[in-house]
Amino acid sequence: MLSLLLLQETAEGDFIAYPILVFFFLVAIVAVAIYWYTTHCPNCQRIFTRELVKKEKGGLLPTAISGKERRTYRCKQCGHEWQKTVYVGD
């Protein structure tokens, strides 16, 4: 699909389109890789199966002060639960 798009663009003599499309393609791959890395299930490695179970403060201080929040996620596929500390706000 993408290679077809690239061929059509270059056949029309539009040399600018080719590197831009490759660039966006690479950015999309990196974005998906980062998204996978941050949201995949650590047990079955599946993506798009994570659901938020609960949020708690991530340390001794309230979230509004420390900015830390501990989130518990559950995988809809295998039922695995895991926790992650995230920084929210500033």
Ligand SMILES: [Zn+2]
């Ligand atoms: Zn899983």
